[in-house]
Amino acid sequence: MAKITSTSLRFFFLFIILLSGQGFAQYLIKIPMDEFKNLESSNIWRVHWNENWMFVEVSSLQPLTERSLDFQILDDDTETDKFYQIESSSINQIQFLELPDSLESLILWRDKKSALLRNPPYDILETISARYFTERILCYPYRPHGNESLPSRNLHLKKFRSGIIQSIIDSVKLDELYYTQQHLTGEEPFWNGTQYDSIMTRYSYSIEIYKAENYIQMRLEEMGYIVEKHPFSTSSLNDVQFVTGETNSGWIVGEEIIYGTSDGGQTWSIQYRDNLGVNFRSIFPVNNKIAYTVGENGTILKTSDGGSIWHSQVSPVYIHLFGVYFHDEYIGWICGDSGTILKTTNGGQTWIGSNTPTTSRLYDVYFTSKNAGWAVGRDGTIIHTGDGGETWIKQISGTNERLYGVHFLSPTTGFAIGWNGTILETNDGGNTWTSHLIQGNEHFIDIDFLDKNNGLIASLNGTFAATNDGGDNWILNSSNIHEDIYAIDILNENHVWISGSSLVAQSNNFVKSWHMKLANLPEATLNNLIATLPGTSFPDDIYILCAHYDATSNMPMLRAPGADDNGSGTAAVIEAARLLAEYNFKSTIKFALFAAEEQGLIGSRAYANHVAVLGDQIFGVINMDMIGYDGNNDGHMDIHSGTMLSSQLIGDFIVDNISDWGLALVSDHRTIGASGASDHRAFWEVGYPAIMLIEDFSDFNPFYHKTTDLLSAINSPYYREMTRLAVGSIALLAEIDSTTTSAVEVTNIPKKFFLYSPYPNPFNPSVNIQFDLPAAAEAVHLEIFDILGRRVRHLLNERMEAGQHKTIWNSITETGSQAPSGVYILRLKTKKNIQTKKIVLMK
Structure with a gap:
């Protein structure tokens, strides 16, 4: 369980939650619980709650203001800011949350027992984590299942076949x-x-x-x-890119890590791990030796040997960098926060900032030559250069949607894609952009083309928009991808790669089907x-x-x-x-x-x-x-069901079971104020009914999260x-x-061959042995071997009927002597089956 600590005089539950860091929402708001139901689910990205408030990441404020909802903006950049909620739940009615003074300037909101922090320094986080433990929440889109009712037939079974249940x-x-x-x-x-x-x-x-x-x-x-x-x-994999024109050399970057492959993705190796928690956003391979990656805090890394060594380059900015593009091994561009464009002409030895006509965050940059390029970003921003990035002009996109990707087929024909199904096309180098209508409001995140006719746009929820006529028409296709996609790279029609949230996959039939490759990445x-x-x-x-x-x-x-x-x-x-x-x-x-x-x-x-x-x-x-753990031996336990009615019904159901079955337990069913610091909460977050069974909080295990939890x-x-x-x-x-x-019930015939764990174990001098036979066996062998494989005793060698059988080994060997202390192997064998268990004789 991820949430508990103690002080010398009192216990606190401190629950630290990272609300974002890889999210694509914009705003973090606080909204009363009774107003939350009025939010549009498509606008919600992450939800956390306490007893009275919901903390919600949303992509736009417009739907909230249009409905005159009561809310408070806590932060306007959840995409890169990281938020920790610290929550104190008392055990002994102690309500006050105590925080170090150094955190006061970072607090966005607090009450007596909760606080919300933005971007606390790593050294302070380490101190907090050492005392209270942390919980990381990856930012998935909010996808409520809406399963608010339980089939009534299952809650009416209290007396049904009670004999079997008791058995x-x-x-x-x-x-x-x-x-x-x-x-x-x-x-x-x-x-x-x-x-x-x-x-x-x-x-x-x-x-x-x-x-x-x-x-x-x-x-x-x-x-x-x-x-x-x-x-x-345990991390997001933000970009996957292979060297243009080949299928062997490629890279994947994500939170704190860079992976590389030289065999077409059959195997991957960890090439670089960042100890400061930098989130690498994008990578660009120039060839199979040279590649660049960029990320948080102005981070720019380069390899010149295929990834064996990554060198940090001097960045003139300390901001979030999102996109990188190179014309050749010397000339390249990077885009990022506040309309930032950086350029190098010497392979990154020096990077120089350009003046741009925007302060919007820029996510992607693309060049068709060393002179002509485009960058796209928030607020429908598209900027263009015709002189290699020395000067930039703003182009009229006709949208205010966030644009995440840009790709050009020629100096005149290109596409920009983004949120709410936005697909923009130009045929005159960006002087005019026209919008394509597509069903749905997918959050498009990346675009790539196989050739001048066939292209794909990836969306966060695992769907794709496809064209086979050069982008004149786009059709939305579903896939067997159920995770969020962050990047797509088309090498040829038999090699298409994607990466994302807990996702790396390859298609060898132009996205008709996918082969999951996440397991190929070490660690x-x-x-x-x-x-x-x-x-x-x-x-x-x-x-x-x-x-x-x-x-x-x-x-x-x-x-x-x-x-x-x-x-x-x-x-x-x-x-x-x-x-x-x-x-x-x-x-x-x-x-x-x-x-x-x-x-x-x-x-x-x-x-x-x-x-x-x-x-x-x-x-x-x-x-x-x-x-x-029941330190005071009073049988008290807790059931945490939260505020969802269907969860509460299960909690009530379990309370009744304790009474009906005469169990030596005393329950505390918690609804308001229920703990969400374990795996049941993951199901709450998508609308499934769930409860947690846990020992009594007020009699808390003193060995929690220690090497003495034995x-x-x-x-x-x-x-x-x-x-x-x-x-x-x-x-x-x-x-x-x-x-x-x-x-x-009647015959008590087991369904499968099974050797139970012997008991007691370790034993001295006798051990009980029990096994199940689903059918009669002509020859049942029960043997004892020592650790070297030598048979010590042949306990059984006979025909046996189907059923459950028991016997005892009294530590006597075949020769009639006492077996010495040590480890032995118990083997049960028939013609069709064999199982073994370890036993320890300890005198």
């Missing part, structure tokens, strides 16, 4: 939870298929996170699930893991049980065991998947494990945004975050009750299919 929740096993936990925390090694390994940290920026990912995938696949990996990036992606139990009657109705599997600590790169935060939730999801695999449900259940929660819900936001774009019918999400602090009875509540609730919501489940 399910009674089957939750602590030894299974601890078996998973001891591996996730690194307190015990696990068998990765080839050797024993340990997960010492699950920090998202450590390579160890991939061990955790592989372990979870292995566990779910052992249960018979097909595990879907949902890749996402660029993490994976959410999704295991699906398809519904029998309503497969399109989806319920999600989720948790984040990443962790952090005071030494995150070295050791972040995260037993409670959030190995507890992760192990509970895996236990639910194990138990519910034996049943059929009318609706679909997805077991979701998210990464990068501690960095700002990045994984869950990427997934929620993705399924919202697809239009998935998600009727309920149960998020488990920190469900194992299994020893978990309260076993409390942890099992919390898991039982989650497992039973998701089962009841998805509704057991009685037409296919009755046989399981």
Whole structure:
């Protein structure tokens, strides 16, 4: 969970939210919650809220003023400014938020327990982060799903087949939870298929996170699930460009990083990483050796050796630079804030500013020769030079829309594209510009042409406008891209590249289909893991049980065991998947494990945004975050459902389940003032009902985000009750299919071959062994091997009937002697199946 700290006398929840940094909105406003519903969703880019106010990024103020809405402008440049909301939620009724004096000049708004900051310095951020932890919000367009009601049939199931539900929740096993936990925390090694390994940290920026990912995938696949990996990036990839005329050499730039390829994108390498957080906006390859990239704070970098070394060039400005274009290896131009145009004639050894007739931000620049060029930007700005950039004149665009891209086919024929479906064309070098009418109001972001006839315009929401007649007509086409596109590069009809928000993709059939390439970028992606139990009657109705599997600590790169935060939730999801695999449900259940929660819900936001774009019918999400600590042993826990009615219904439903099932839990159902600092909020933001189950805030885990967050602090009875509540609730919501489940009830025949985790483990001198056989087997072999592969004991070698079977190994070897302390492998084998578990004899 990404939000909590303590002081010597009192606890605070400090929730720090970066509202933008890669956004395309213009204004940050504060608006009362009851006025928010009157906003046009197409004008909304990002939403955050507290108890009374909505903080919203919008692209235009006009719709608000036309409707006479009550709002306050907090900032007018969300595209480059970065905003942090600091929010204090009391545990012991302490309401005041205390901030260092050095932040006062940066505060845009505050009340007693909240404050909104603009562009705080990195050293102050590091201090705050060390004390309070930060949450990064990537700026996706606001895409509400509008699913405000829950199917009533699922909330009327309290008494339906209660015997099965009771059987399910009674089957939750602590030894299974601890078996998973001891591996996730690194307190015990696990068998990765080839050797024993340990997960010492699950920090998202450590390579160890991939061990955790592989372990979870292995566990779910052992249960018979097909595990879907949902890749996402922790940064935006702003531009992709290959060398003109070839398909091998190319670059991708984004936040703090430059990638390069020399084999056509089959492999990419990290060529440069910026430690100051510079966001690289654009890159221009001159040839396969020379390339330039530009970005924040006047940053200009050049490579002359294909990217092995990037050198910083002296910039005469300290502003945001957005576009770069080179005529040859010596002559080039850069555009940026305040109408800035920079020019070099010596390969960037010196850059000189030009006088321009605008103060608008310029996003893109294009030249057809060393003399003729155009730049476009905000407020419908188009400027032109005919003398290589020495002087510029303003051309009449006929629009006030923001223009993001410009491209010319000849010195006379060119295009400028931008927001709200804006496509402008000129056939006289820009003396006159005419507008093309196109259905919809897409936010166009980049343009490129294959030849004089065939061109593409990319939009933020993954759609394209295409022409095959030189731009006389444009047709809007959908695609299988569901992320925001920031750049497009057409090499030939078999090689088209795009990049964007958690996106790198290539098309080899001129955008008829796309191949996702994000996973080819090293250290660029993490994976959410999704295991699906398809519904029998309503497969399109989806319920999600989720948790984040990443962790952090005071030494995150070295050791972040995260037993409670959030190995507890992760192990509970895996236990639910194990138990519910034996049943059929009318609706679909997805077991979701998210990464990068501690960095700002990045994984869950990427997934929620993705399924919202697809239009998935998600009727309920149960998020488990920190469900194992109960220091005062009073059984208190919290349910956070927020202000959405359908979420509150699920919260009420779960409160009733605690009573109906006689669980040793005391609930506090929070609506107003509910915490949004975990993965359930990602679903709130796109309109899906979701709740969080969490331990009692007023009895907070003192080992939170420390290397001491170990299994020893978990309260076993409390942890099992919390898991039982989650497992039973998701089962009841998805509704057991009685037409296919009755046989399981009567005969208790397992559906799949499965070897349970032995317990206790470690053991001395005996260990309990349990396994399932879905059908009779002529020869069932249960064997014990030592770490060198030598058989120590052949426990079973016989025909066995279908069903659940149990036995015990008392540490006696084949020769009748006592086995020594050590690690052993338990192997269950039939003609068709084989599974293994590790056991530790500790005398």
